[in-house]
Amino acid sequence: MSATPPNSGAPTGPRRWLGLLAAVALVCGGIVYTVEQRTQDARSHPVVVRTSTPTPGTPKATKPSKIAAAVAARRIAVDTILLRRAQAVAAGNEPLFLADLDPANKKLIAAQKILFANLVEMDFGELGYSQAEERFDPAAVRAHGSTTYLVRVLMRYQIPKVDFTPVTTELGYTFIARGGRWLLTDDDDLDADLGPGAHREAWDLGRIEVQRGPRVLVVVEKGDTKRGRAIVRAAAEGLGEVTRYWPRKWAGSVFVIALDETDVRDARFADEDIESAASTGSTFSSLPGQDTADGTVAGGYIVINPNERDRVDEILLSHEITHVATADLGGYEPLWLAEGSAEYVSWRGIEAISGPAEVGKWEQEVIDEALPQLSALPTDAGFYQNSADVYGVSWLAVRYLVQRIGLGNVEDLYEDLARNGNDQAARDRILLTRTGLTEATLWSALATYRPQR
Ligand SMILES: [Zn+2]
Structure with a gap:
């Protein structure tokens, strides 16, 4: 049992929102850009017509419809x-999966x-x-012609047993027409313009191994079996604690x-998440x-x-x-x-094993030091x-709020703020209604907080 406080940062909050905003900007910008360019592209590269049968002697006036037909044919081919x-993955048929790749690459x-x-190992x-x-x-x-x-x-x-609804991630694929058919020739030309974490899913980064528990799925490097199983056990225990205390x-x-x-996905342990032991990122149904x-x-x-895989x-x-x-x-x-509640749950787990003395000692250190x-309460910016x-x-x-209004009400408060706390006025209104405090008066209350021991 480690006495070290869990101190892992997750890219929730402003960083997550910034990432989302960036993604939205890219998506919208991309669409506008593409519509303009698509017309231009079709005009300057009528060679796409290669996929449709050219009609000899067709008057020039029908050219736009020929381009439209070629675009439609390409859409169907792709x-x-x-x-x-997708069928190849479901059937475990490797030759079928590789059948449409550019043999030159x-x-x-x-x-x-x-x-x-x-993908087969993920068992979607x-x-x-x-x-x-x-x-x-x-x-x-x-590069591709x-x-x-x-x-x-x-x-x-x-x-299965992880995503309770289908989720969506994005990729960028480059196709070329050769010998009357379309081929996939590259899968990373668009990566820099996609949303955070795109083409960085667990299965995109080298050969993996999947270890499973009843409600846990762990992905490690191929052959890293022992670690995978240890993480399955730790995650099952962690899951039990969250179920008990949240x-x-x-x-x-x-x-x-x-x-x-x-x-991996939107975690960046080489730069912004370097101090974090772990990071939780979102999946999107849309x-x-x-x-x-x-x-x-x-x-x-x-x-x-x-760098923290041995200390999971x-x-x-x-947390x-x-x-x-x-x-x-x-x-x-x-x-x-968000972080206070995650810490609350993991410290409840520590308390269950070590008894209240350890937690009391740590709580006093936080108060004194x-x-x-x-x-003031730590702000989102710069957290x-x-x-x-x-x-x-x-x-x-969070400990103070649990003492004041009870854990169930703190969870209701969390849910209300997570759904509706989109600005400071809304946050203060929700906090005030549910606790009788604003962030400012909550802070003052902490200064005089005496834990019940
Ligand atoms: Zn966290």
Whole structure:
């Protein structure tokens, strides 16, 4: 049992919102750009007509309809390829999965063999791909020739017992026409223009191994079996703690990714998340910009910092799983409440094993040492960069609220703020209605807080 306070940061809150905003901007910008470019592209590259049978002696005036027919034919051809690839995964048929690859791109073929094996190993309950909009990239045309068709592709999947609704992630595929057929020639030309975490899913990054528990799925590097099983056990314990100490009814399952990779999904352990042991990111049933600006969050996956993989335990995981359990609520809750609640759950787990003395000692340290370093509740802006113990103070605020209004009411407060706390006025109104306090008076109350021991 470690006495070290769990101190893992998750990219919830402002950073997540910034990521979402960036994604929306990219998606919207991309569509506008593409519509203009598509017309231009069709005009300047009538060679796409190659897929339709040219009618000899057709007058020039019918050219636009020929282009439209070629675009429609290309759409059907690419849809067919995407369908075939999904069917190949379901059937475990590697030759079928590789059948539409450009035979000249040996590197792509090798990578796609690994991708295929990974997708089969994930054992999706549902898997499908669909074309979103075309994107125009002069560099891709230079690299792949005049028939280049660069398209954003939506991958829709459902992992049994993890995703309770199908979720969507995005990819960018480059197709070319050769010898009268369309071929997939590249899968990363669009990566830089996609949303955060696109083409960085667990199965996109090298050969993986999946370890499963009843409500736990863990992905590790191929052959890292022992670690995978240990994380399954720790995650099952962490899941039990969240179920015991956080009263919200939720799906109650967890997906943990522990690869030797610094960038997985929207976790960035090489730069902004470098100090974090783990990070919880969102899955989307509808991506930001797809149906609504914010998208629809379906749940969350946990990504472990590669440098911390040896130190994964139920304390760390119960913190992260609390974020997963609240991921689909809306994300408007203040960070002090999100991180404070996650700390609350993991410290309840410690208390159950070590007894209340350990927790009491830590609580007193936060009161004596961390609290005087701040003059208000930690704000969302700069939360993860703050050198003061903002996790400890956030935990103290949640402990205080539990003492004042009870755990069930704190959970209701969390849910209301996560759904509706989109600005400070709304947050203060919700907090005041449910606790009799504003953030300012909650802070003053903490200064005179005497824990009941
Ligand atoms: Zn956290």
